[in-house]
Amino acid sequence: MFTSTLNTAASLSITSAFLSITCALILGIAIALTYMASDSYSKNFVITLVMLPLLVQIVIMLVNGNLGTGIAVMGAFSLVRFRSIPGSSKEISFIFFAMATGLATGMGYITYALVTTLILCLVFLILSKSKFGSISDSIRKLKITIPEDLDYTEIFDDIFKTYTNKVELEKVKTTNLGSMFELNYNIELKDLSKEKHLLDELRCRNGNLTIICSRTQTKDDL
Numbered sequence: 452m453f454t455s456t457l458n459t460a461a462s463l464s465i466t467s468a469f470l471s472i473t474c475a476l477i478l479g480i481a482i483a484l485t486y487m488a489s490d491s492y493s494k495n496f497v498i499t500l501v502m503l504p505l506l507v508q509i510v511i512m513l514v515n516g517n518l519g520t521g522i523a524v525m526g527a528f529s530l531v532r533f534r535s536i537p538g539s540s541k542e543i544s545f546i547f548f549a550m551a552t553g554l555a556t557g558m559g560y561i562t563y564a565l566v567t568t569l570i571l572c573l574v575f576l577i578l579s580k581s582k583f584g585s586i587s588d589s590i591r592k593l594k595i596t597i598p599e600d601l602d603y604t605e606i607f608d609d610i611f612k613t614y615t616n617k618v619e620l621e622k623v624k625t626t627n628l629g630s631m632f633e634l635n636y637n638i639e640l641k642d643l644s645k646e647k648h649l650l651d652e653l654r655c656r657n658g659n660l661t662i663i664c665s666r667t668q669t670k671d672d673l
Contacts, residue, residue: 467559468512470561471508471512471556471557471559471561472505472508472509474556474561474564474565475504475505475507475508475552475553475556475557475564476501476504476505478504478552478556478564478565478568479500479501479502479503479504479505479549479552479553480501481568481569481572482500482501482504482545482548482549482552482568482572483497483498483500483501485572485575485576486500486541486545488575488576488579489541489579496542499546499549500545500546500549503546503549503550503553504549504550504552504553504556505553506553507549507550507552507553507554507557508553508554508556508557509557510557511553511554511557511558512557548571551567552564552567552568555567587639588643588666589616589639589640589641589643590637590638590639590640590666590667591637591638591639591640591646591664591665591666591667592635592636592637592638592663592664592665592666592667593634593635593636593637593638593662593663593664594633594634594635594636594661594662594663594664595607595633595634595636595653595657595660595661595662596626596631596632596633596634596657596660596661596662597631597632597634597657597658597660598630598631598632598657598658598660599625599629599630599631599632601632601657603623603632603634606656607653607656610649610652610653610656611638614640614641614642614645614646614648614649614652615638615639615640615641615649616639616640616641617637617638617639618636618637618638618639619636619637619638620634620635620636621635621636621637622634622635623635631660637667646664649664650662650664
């Protein structure tokens with residue numbers, strides 16, 4: 452069903468090359484528009500998503516049929532990962548998405564590239580707009596700094612009982628040359644409107660030292 456538009460000969464016709472280039476560019480734009488449907492994005496990354504399928508397609512067409520050159524190119528691609536700043540899981544997924552599209556168009560499988568890009572874009576849009584994998588707004592990460600002379604095991608239990616449904620002490624570490632403890636909690640608030648009251652009581656208990664209350668990672672951060 453999915454056949455390549457390229458022949459097995461060493462020469463490459465202008466028509467086949469132009470068709471693959473045009474398809475890679477259009478699909479790159481489609482991938483970038485899909486990524487832009489998320490809540491936040493950068494212009495530079497969006498432009499990269501547009502150009503990446505085209506660049507990969509050009510390279511693949513040049514090494515078509517040459518196994519040794521193809522292996523060398525894959526080795527060069529692997530260096531890009533280590534020379535770049537690590538991104539979020541969503542960014543990495545879209546980079547592989549764009550590269551896979553470029554591979555498909557570079558090998559001449561235009562119809563296959565169109566179908567898979569359409570399916571993956573629809574899947575992303577459906578999942579990103581739905582509540583799949585979302586976390587409740589009442590879930591928080593709480594960091595509390597206390598002096599070293601305070602016993603952290605039960606010091607906040609009464610406050611947590613009043614304002615939270617669930618509390619989990621995730622990590623304890625020393626800070627400020629061991630003179631203080633930093634407590635990391637996962638909590639679930641009973642009432643979001645009482646969050647400030649919770650923080651007020653906690654800072655009265657910890658001597659008004661640093662307290663950080665933040666939302667946990669959600670689907671929008673991926």
